[in-house]
Amino acid sequence: xxxxxxxxxxxxxxxxxxxxxxxxxxxxxxxxxxxxxxxxxxxxxxxxxxxxxxxxxxxxxxxxxxxxxxxxxxxxxxxxxxxxxxxxxxxxxxxxxxxxxxxxxxxxxxxxxxxxxxxxxxxxxxxxxxxxxxxxxxxxxxxxxxxxxxxxxxxxxxxxxxxxxxxxxxxxxxxxxxxxxxxxxxxxxxxxxxxxxxxxxxxxxxxxxxxxxxxxxxxxxxxxxxxxxxxxxxxxxxxxxxxxxxxxxxxxxxxxxxxxxxxxxxxxxxxxxxxxxxxxx
Amino acid sequence: xxxxxxxxxxxxxxxxxxxxxxxxxxxxxxxxxxxxxxxxxxxxxxxxxxxxxxxxxxxxxxxxxxxxxxxxxxxxxxxxxxxxxxxxxxxxxxxxxxxxxxxxxxxxxxxxxxxxxxxxxxxxxxxxxxxxxxxxxxxxxxxxxxxxxxxxxxxxxxxxxxxxxxxxxxxxxxxxxxxxxxxxxxxxxxxxxxxxxxxxxxxxxxxxxxxxxxxxxxxxxxxxxxxxxxxxxxxxxxxxxxxxxxxxxxxxxxxxxxxxxxxxxxxxxxxxxxxxxxxxx
Numbered sequence: 001x002x003x004x005x006x007x008x009x010x011x012x013x014x015x016x017x018x019x020x021x022x023x024x025x026x027x028x029x030x031x032x033x034x035x036x037x038x039x040x041x042x043x044x045x046x047x048x049x050x051x052x053x054x055x056x057x058x059x060x061x062x063x064x065x066x067x068x069x070x071x072x073x074x075x076x077x078x079x080x081x082x083x084x085x086x087x088x089x090x091x092x093x094x095x096x097x098x099x100x101x102x103x104x105x106x107x108x109x110x111x112x113x114x115x116x117x118x119x120x121x122x123x124x125x126x127x128x129x130x131x132x133x134x135x136x137x138x139x140x141x142x143x144x145x146x147x148x149x150x151x152x153x154x155x156x157x158x159x160x161x162x163x164x165x166x167x168x169x170x171x172x173x174x175x176x177x178x179x180x181x182x183x184x185x186x187x188x189x190x191x192x193x194x195x196x197x198x199x200x201x202x203x204x205x206x207x208x209x210x211x212x213x214x215x216x217x218x219x220x221x222x223x224x225x226x227x228x229x230x231x232x233x234x235x236x237x238x239x240x241x242x243x244x245x246x247x248x249x250x251x252x253x254x255x256x257x258x259x260x261x262x263x264x265x266x267x268x269x270x271x272x273x274x275x276x277x278x279x280x281x
Numbered sequence: 282x283x284x285x286x287x288x289x290x291x292x293x294x295x296x297x298x299x300x301x302x303x304x305x306x307x308x309x310x311x312x313x314x315x316x317x318x319x320x321x322x323x324x325x326x327x328x329x330x331x332x333x334x335x336x337x338x339x340x341x342x343x344x345x346x347x348x349x350x351x352x353x354x355x356x357x358x359x360x361x362x363x364x365x366x367x368x369x370x371x372x373x374x375x376x377x378x379x380x381x382x383x384x385x386x387x388x389x390x391x392x393x394x395x396x397x398x399x400x401x402x403x404x405x406x407x408x409x410x411x412x413x414x415x416x417x418x419x420x421x422x423x424x425x426x427x428x429x430x431x432x433x434x435x436x437x438x439x440x441x442x443x444x445x446x447x448x449x450x451x452x453x454x455x456x457x458x459x460x461x462x463x464x465x466x467x468x469x470x471x472x473x474x475x476x477x478x479x480x481x482x483x484x485x486x487x488x489x490x491x492x493x494x495x496x497x498x499x500x501x502x503x504x505x506x507x508x509x510x511x512x513x514x515x516x517x518x519x520x521x522x523x524x525x526x527x528x529x530x531x532x533x534x535x536x537x538x539x540x541x542x543x544x545x546x547x548x549x550x551x552x553x554x555x556x557x558x559x560x561x562x
Contacts, residue, residue: 163386
């Protein structure tokens with residue numbers, strides 16, 4: 001595995017790889033790898049000849065007062081894990097290289113970016129779409145793998161890839177969970193013991209929703225109330241949103257029909273955790 | 282010369298050309314070619330192996346009530362002129378292909394886009410930067426040629442190419458003028474005989490500014506007033522702006538120093554014409 005920090009060097013390597021007929025698979029990350037990230041790398045390996053993993057804690061997607069500074073970092077451990085999971089090139093650009101003085105260009109997706117996490121975190125998705133656009137231009141992938149845990153992000157990335165004619169296949173890989181069902185997240189490390197135990201309710205509330213739907217319930221408010229009462233029964237939980245939406249347009253639904261996304265964001269102490277499930281009704 | 286209308290076909294051809302080691306030169310246009318456009322094509326030919334010219338009247342860069350519908354079009358003549366001036370591939374995408382139903386992604390450049398033409402034409406530069414981003418992803422050029430006549434556009438395009446890591450050389454070619462000094466523009470065809478005669482004042486006012494500066498004048502307001510009184514002496518002229526700015530940051534200047542841009546936009550009847558000069562003081 002090679003590690004590159006220089007943008008132009010990464011770009012020339014990508015050009016060279018393409019010229020030689022290689023299919024480039026790309027996994028953009030903010031590092032502090034868990035099994036979720038590693039599953040994306042292995043998926044990329046299946047789908048391409050050369051796997052590039054980027055490791056960049058992107059300041060543009062953190063709002064003022066959010067956890068950019070304390071976001072967990074461990075590049076040495078990440079490097080070892082990446083190497084063992086199919087990564088061929090680890091790309092670790094610096095903040096000054098990515099956003100030099102005078103930087104002024106942003107990519108935004110209307111409508112999809114202002115609901116759910118976009119409502120709680122203004123500017124977050126503009127930061128995500130901007131950095132992904134830059135990374136696509138640097139890494140020049142044929143296929144890029146994103147995790148289903150960030151469901152809204154996945155939908156938005158598909159939109160920019162299509163709208164801006166990237167010609168990059170966007171593959172969405174399933175959520176990887178701890179044995180008790182908690183979705184893996186770098187932010188789980190913020191949880192104390194009590195919060196960690198209580199956070200399991202996120203997955204349980206999604207399972208409850210699936211159960212209600214399987215039993216024929218189609219009224220969104222009934223399902224949301226059932227989920228919310230499970231979650232609020234936990235001392236340390238503070239709901240940000242529990243939403244049921246059309247899985248493609250992200251429009252909220254009153255009655256469930258077609259491909260639906262049930263998504264939630266809940267704070268436990270200083271950790272803001274998200275989880276979701278997609279179903280067809 | 283080949284003519285392509287399909288986006289994916291253009292993209293595969295660009296991939297193939299790159300794989301074979303060709304340098305792709307790109308001239309994005311809205312068609313209705315005059316000598317200005319043709320000079321860009323010939324410049325592209327000098328700088329690359331394969332010249333792609335796009336012809337797309339981009340609705341996203343026209344505001345409500347602007348001249349999108351009546352913007353002059355003559356694809357047959359354009360095709361012939363392109364072929365004679367070094368174009369290898371003429372790319373003529375359709376509006377539905379470029380902006381399909383559900384299209385939602387826009388690229389914007391802060392600060393640079395809200396002054397000068399951006400102040401008179403809100404949303405104009407977002408339309409320009411978005412379509413250029415898309416065209417860069419479709420045509421995959423090594424070098425792209427823009428005209429100095431759209432000075433603000435040229436500065437903004439350089440910014441997005443650098444900020445979004447396109448790795449595309451942006452070359453700015455000089456303004457091409459009619460024998461009486463009027464800058465060539467597809468919109469000159471909107472002028473009636475009287476307006477056409479009076480529009481020469483745009484270039485004359487720039488020459489007057491250059492003369493004053495050569496004589497040692499450095500006060501921006503003195504130069505602007507001299508230009509404005511020349512222009513307003515013409516019956517049919519309606520000034521949109523006459524500005525003297527830093528040529529890199531587009532910040533207005535009180536005292537001229539360094540690389541400066543003198544730019545103007547003036548309406549003659551239904552034509553809104555622009556012109557400019559760059560000098561070093």
